[in-house]
Structure formats: C-alpha cells, structure tokens
Amino acid sequence: MFTVFIVDDDAGVLKALSRLLRTRGYDVRSFTSPQAFLADHDASIPGCAVLDLAMPGFDGIALQRALTARGSSRPVIFVTGKGNIPTSVHAMKAGAVDFLTKPVNARDLLGAIARAEERDTASRQTQAELASIEAKIMTLTPREREVLSHVVAGQLNKQIAGDLGTVEKTIKVHRSRMMEKLGVRTVADLVRMAEKAGISQ
Amino acid sequence: MFTVFIVDDDAGVLKALSRLLRTRGYDVRSFTSPQAFLADHDASIPGCAVLDLAMPGFDGIALQRALTARGSSRPVIFVTGKGNIPTSVHAMKAGAVDFLTKPVNARDLLGAIARAEERDTASRQTQAELASIEAKIMTLTPREREVLSHVVAGQLNKQIAGDLGTVEKTIKVHRSRMMEKLGVRTVADLVRMAEKAGISQ
C-alpha cells in the first residue's frame, strides 16, 4: 500500500485530490497545515507528499527542508497556484519529484506520484539493505571489525596478524567468526557487502 | 582549464556574459545558434554549457536533449527571459544544473558554473575510471573473461572448472593471467573493480 500525504490549506483542493487518488487505489491522508503533517509523521510508511507551495507561515519548501532535516527521504511533489521559476528550480534542486502548477492536471499528478513511488520503493530497499548490513556489523566484536576491514583491504591473515600485533592463528578465528556473523561465505560477497556499507573506500 | 560554452541569439548578452566569465578565469566560447554550438562540438573538453532557452527553431531544451542523445554529459545551465515553470521543471528533471532568469544575477551564474564544474569533474573522473577498467577487460581473452565472472561470483577454481568443462589447473592459469592483465593482486581489489564495471550484479 502506498500512501499519499496531501498538505494544502484549501479544503476544496484537498477534497478533490483525495477523491482522485483514492479512486486510483492510493491511501490518502490530508492535512490542512504543515504542522499537522509534521506532527507524529511516520517516516516508515511507504508514501509520498503532495505539498501546496504557498501556505501561511510555513511554506512547502520549508516543509521539504524539515523533512530532509529529520532524515526522512519521503519523496515530495509540489503543487502551486502562484509559484515562480526560482522557487520551482530550488525545489527541484532540493530533490522534489515534480513541481506542478494549479489547476493540477490529473495525468501529470498521477505520473508524478508513480515516479515518487518508484523512488520511494528504491530508497526503502537500499535503506533496508544498509540497515541489515549495519545490524550484522553491530554484532561483531571490536577485534572482528578490525579483521573485517583488513580482509576487505585484501590483506593476508599473516599480514593482518602483524598489523594487529598477534599471530595468524588468532586472525583465522576472528575471520571465521566474522564471516559467519555477516552471513557470507566468500571474500567476494564480503567485499560487496563492505562496499555497500562504505567500508574502506 | 574549464570552458563555458555560451549559446544565445542575443549578441549583447553573449558579450556581457563572456566578459564576466573571462574575468573569472574561464575559457569562454560563444555561439549565436544551437547549430553552431553542436557542429564539431568536442565533448572531451572539460566545461559546461550556458544555454538561452528561447532560440528560434531549436530551443535550449532541444539542445540539452541533443547533447544527451549524443552521449555527452556536458552540464547545462539555462538562462531565460521568458520561461515558465513547467519548462524549468522539465529542464531540471532532464538534469540541468540550474535554470536562471534574465536579467542574470552574476553571483547566481557563477555559483551555477561552479556546481557545473564540480559535476563535470566528478563525471569525467568516473568516466575515465570506467574507461580504464573496460580497456583492461578488453585485453582479456574470452576464456579469461569467463573465469573473471566466475571468480567475482565467489566460485572456487574447482567449481569454475566444472562449469567451464575443464580442469582446475587450466582455471589457475587463466585466473593468474586475468589478474595480471587487470593489474590487481587480490580478490578484494578484483571484486571492487568488477563492481565498478557492473559485472555480475
């Protein structure tokens, strides 16, 4: 299920868009103010935000920034009645999926939402992958982590032992347990996993 | 040296921007028509394009598309006197670095060009890296390439031999020559190189 969070201070727009999107199978949640949207916003729900640009006190751009600031990668689609080019460009540079002008064309909006969904899905997938890897790395002991970084650097057990001030035998044990905990069987898989986690770049 | 290719049908604008950019140390090349710019355009020169959006017959957006179509990743900055939001959004989605409105603010333009330079440098670096890897892979014999893909998949020599219908000894020879040609000494380095080249995803 994909949720569209609509934020617009115009109740009429909110209602019209909600109806359109619900008929297309989206779960819709409407908010008349940015504050209401941000309060208790659950970033873990797959979805995108459709934001009105011009809202009193707290415009869409600021809302986009607030989302980014709190680490949410929620895709954003802007909808505006009185925007200008610099604003639209700024929004796009800040990562907006699209920037539509009112009256909103249904096809454009649905297209933008489809792209937002793709982006959200992809981003969640990478995030989940990264989180899974980091969780596994968390289970490693400090020594095992050291061995990990030396192994992905391509060092031999003997060399690692020298660097860590111990003997090859000890490295073998750490290495074996580390591979076991990370759930990989070959060095190739280990390196790919480490690359995703950004180890030893 | 970073070159700024300016395309504008207004000679006055061309002259003014050229002067500004030259004083900032950029190499500037001016064109009064998209055709003149595209003719004999050398994509190997580090630089970015500053395009006027509204030009007779062949607008900036089409020019951006033409650049993309011919495989050039030349960063593009738009400058326009009479653009609209949908156009600016489209340009940004197509990868434009920035979309400025006339009269162009010098600081904005210089900022955009600085970002374009960063992007160009980064893109050229990745391209060069990729080209270097692909060149090395080109020197491999077909058999060596097969062995390469099996090695980065984490297979043992014996398993590779089975898959390729030969014996372990033969694989060792191919493997050794392959590593030698690719200039890597460890499997870890090999996997990282293969990842960049998009092998076995």
Next chain:
DNA sequence: GGCGCTATTGGACGAAGGGCCAACTCGACA
C-alpha cells in the same frame, strides 16, 4: 566466586591458491 563474553594461541590436517617449467592442440595469418 562463578558465569559469559572476548581475545588469545596451539596442533593438526585437508583443501585451495599460486608460481614455475614444460608441453600439446588448433586455427589464423604471413
């Protein structure tokens, strides 16, 4: 003091990797 976790090390053995030397086959090319 005992328990669990972490780090350490030893011996032993089989499996796998890698280098060196040598040789054979086959198709392309001069």
Next chain:
DNA sequence: TGTCGAGTTGGCCCTTCGTCCAATAGCGCC
C-alpha cells in the same frame, strides 16, 4: 609451411585458508 596467440594440461612445491579439538586469560556482572 611455419609462426603466433589462445586454450589446454601435467607435475612439483610452497603458501594460504578453513576447520576441528583444546586450552588459557582478562573483564564485567550476578
């Protein structure tokens, strides 16, 4: 016909890796 590159294989030897069994030592916690 002879040479060359590519692919193939053999033997020999050394290094490296992985694993099993076994054991010691320090540290924090109940």
